[in-house]
Amino acid sequence: MTFRNLIIAVLAGSIFANIHCSAGEKPATGGPIDRHALVSRHNVVNTGIDSLESLTVGNGNFAFTADVSGLQSFPDYYENGVSLGTESNWGWHSFPNAGDYTLQDAARTFAACDGREVPYAPQHKEGRAGEATNWLRSNPHRLHLGLIGLVFTKSDGTEAGIQDLKNIRQELDLWTGKLESRYEVEGQPVRVELYCHQNQDVIAVRVESPLIEAGRLKVRFRFPYGKDCHVCPGYDWDHPEKHETLLSQPFDYSAMIQRTLDSTHYLVGIKWSEGVLNRTKDHVFEFVPGSDQKELELSVLFNAKQINFEFPVFEETQKNNEQQWPAFWQSGGAVDFSACTDPRAFELERRVILSEYLTKVQCSGNLPPQETGLTFNSWYGKFHLEMHWWHGVHFPLWGRPDLLENSLKWYPGIMENARKTAEWQGYEGVRWPKMTDPQGRESPSSVGVFLAWQQPHPIYFAELMYRQNPDETTLELYKDVVFETANFMASYACKGKDGKYHLAAPLIPAQEIFPAEQTQDPPFELVYWHYALRTAQEWRKRLGLEPDAGWQEVIDNLTPLAVRDGLYLPDANCPDAYVNDDFRRDHPVVTGAYGMLPATSMVDPAIMANTFNEIMRKWNWQTTWGWDYPMLAMTAARLGQPEKALDALFMDVQKNTYLKNGHNYQDQRLRIYLPGNGGLLTAVAMMAAGWDNGPDRPNPGFPDDGTWNVRWEGLRRMP
Numbered sequence: 001m002t003f004r005n006l007i008i009a010v011l012a013g014s015i016f017a018n019i020h021c022s023a024g025e026k027p028a029t030g031g032p033i034d035r036h037a038l039v040s041r042h043n044v045v046n047t048g049i050d051s052l053e054s055l056t057v058g059n060g061n062f063a064f065t066a067d068v069s070g071l072q073s074f075p076d077y078y079e080n081g082v083s084l085g086t087e088s089n090w091g092w093h094s095f096p097n098a099g100d101y102t103l104q105d106a107a108r109t110f111a112a113c114d115g116r117e118v119p120y121a122p123q124h125k126e127g128r129a130g131e132a133t134n135w136l137r138s139n140p141h142r143l144h145l146g147l148i149g150l151v152f153t154k155s156d157g158t159e160a161g162i163q164d165l166k167n168i169r170q171e172l173d174l175w176t177g178k179l180e181s182r183y184e185v186e187g188q189p190v191r192v193e194l195y196c197h198q199n200q201d202v203i204a205v206r207v208e209s210p211l212i213e214a215g216r217l218k219v220r221f222r223f224p225y226g227k228d229c230h231v232c233p234g235y236d237w238d239h240p241e242k243h244e245t246l247l248s249q250p251f252d253y254s255a256m257i258q259r260t261l262d263s264t265h266y267l268v269g270i271k272w273s274e275g276v277l278n279r280t281k282d283h284v285f286e287f288v289p290g291s292d293q294k295e296l297e298l299s300v301l302f303n304a305k306q307i308n309f310e311f312p313v314f315e316e317t318q319k320n321n322e323q324q325w326p327a328f329w330q331s332g333g334a335v336d337f338s339a340c341t342d343p344r345a346f347e348l349e350r351r352v353i354l355s356e357y358l359t360k361v362q363c364s365g366n367l368p369p370q371e372t373g374l375t376f377n378s379w380y381g382k383f384h385l386e387m388h389w390w391h392g393v394h395f396p397l398w399g400r401p402d403l404l405e406n407s408l409k410w411y412p413g414i415m416e417n418a419r420k421t422a423e424w425q426g427y428e429g430v431r432w433p434k435m436t437d438p439q440g441r442e443s444p445s446s447v448g449v450f451l452a453w454q455q456p457h458p459i460y461f462a463e464l465m466y467r468q469n470p471d472e473t474t475l476e477l478y479k480d481v482v483f484e485t486a487n488f489m490a491s492y493a494c495k496g497k498d499g500k501y502h503l504a505a506p507l508i509p510a511q512e513i514f515p516a517e518q519t520q521d522p523p524f525e526l527v528y529w530h531y532a533l534r535t536a537q538e539w540r541k542r543l544g545l546e547p548d549a550g551w552q553e554v555i556d557n558l559t560p561l562a563v564r565d566g567l568y569l570p571d572a573n574c575p576d577a578y579v580n581d582d583f584r585r586d587h588p589v590v591t592g593a594y595g596m597l598p599a600t601s602m603v604d605p606a607i608m609a610n611t612f613n614e615i616m617r618k619w620n621w622q623t624t625w626g627w628d629y630p631m632l633a634m635t636a637a638r639l640g641q642p643e644k645a646l647d648a649l650f651m652d653v654q655k656n657t658y659l660k661n662g663h664n665y666q667d668q669r670l671r672i673y674l675p676g677n678g679g680l681l682t683a684v685a686m687m688a689a690g691w692d693n694g695p696d697r698p699n700p701g702f703p704d705d706g707t708w709n710v711r712w713e714g715l716r717r718m719p
Contacts, residue, residue, distance in 0.1 A: 038353070075233070105131075121136075152211065153218075199324075212294060220286050244259070271309065333400075383435075388407070446516075458478075490554045510589040519571050592635070595635030
């Protein structure tokens, strides 16, 4: 089935509940939304075998992705689909740094607009610089903590394969976090229930089957070495000699596994009801249930430091989920599309609900997420700070600011590294990295090190938190991040001979096709600079401080956005941006200056409308990415073109595909892409609840034609 046909099939099978809906700043008339019904009608049900349909349970800092068996029994089959990960925010591994490589080994200088030679660390292919590039980019890499799968023995003594699973029905119950898998192996029923504890990195599983009593069902644990691949599941089975796995059994019905991979150490605790755990070969163990059992229960704890064997068993983990997942769904915002008559509405609701689940599981932890979350590695498992906006802005807009605050608190912890980067390059304040690790260390890149649009993000985040809690506590908590970010931004802007401040080379804009040594004044970055510096000044005012004169100098004298033929140029040095089709590709982020960001005096809405319409008329959409469509929708909404906002959200492009499990598919390499999910939630919240100084009507981002009777509650207005 093609991706287009997949969506058509979902739409054709849509059945809407008969619920009246309206919209407003407060809960809609007619009583609260039936959130259980809203969420549960989008439970994911698999009845066949598809490598793109694996399902994840998790808690934001830890996640476990299971195949159709209910555990990780057939990883090879899923390896090039949505692969079977066991990943955490604490689990990282580095190969030994035999060459003692540092960022200086990859550094070279670039001419800045003020005549200075500024060091950056681009990618190199040869010599020591090439070796340093490879090591620094791939280390540390996020570690696959281990596979846990079922082993079925067929009647002829051979091991069952995935095709031996018949009469499959697997359901992810979104309301309770339960993944239940039912199927048959040689006519014998198997039922698997799986949960992930919401406060500890524990999975708990219960398996029921006559195969247990027959001695034909076991649980296999496999522990890999770390893998330095750009995009992959994150495991290496080819080097068993490079790591160590020790087993001890301190108590009955329990075991502790100690893992050592170079300088990385972590522990795995296992508890069971009845049975025995045996080592079968290096790094592989099998749990054999008791011979008189009809069911088995296992709880597995992954921990970086120590194992306390008081960790919860199955029933405790089940109760934990049955309390905390309903609490999540009943908190914050909800949007109900069931009274909408546009045939696309049910699919939009499905995408929204599954994106809420996925971003809670994958993106709500104490680190900014990687683009593939905690499912498999992309860019070696590192995270991209420019993507943090797309991963996290929706949380406060949906009334769940704490889920953004978890990762926002990471920024103060890396300020010293960020300050060293700024000092190294001759700037003030702190320069936030792009492709980074938990310690905030930059990775060499021919693109990433020249990006700048991640710099204002912490100010935007802090302002969202202040809008939630406008008090001195919030100001004190984030003021250092806000002020030091603003110090860098003001010093980074370059005063030209025209007396204006410019954002100039070496710089690559968010539309990454423009060369670092030629880029001049990209409009999105200019407007973001203006917004963030003005916001930082407002923070000083709230704290009773005088305005910063240096910041104000830049605010007052930022160069105007470049315009040609009534269109905003994506790069002031590219006057033929809309004449030469080679420039109509990648992110159309010029529109973000009026979609992602609040209106400022720098943007003329009429010129932006011309630019938006020209981009929608002609663009190489195959080169865009999952967050581009929500961005275009937000721009259309602010421009008063809600029909085009919906057209953008449903653009018929491969990278705007949402799989059965809710993941935003990009291409064969990047099968999931969480910035798309987060962007969708941001756009929908904005289109429903509105934005500062926006139209005073319900659902201002949706067409007011009677087909989009959207009912919502608990959302927050966007800046």
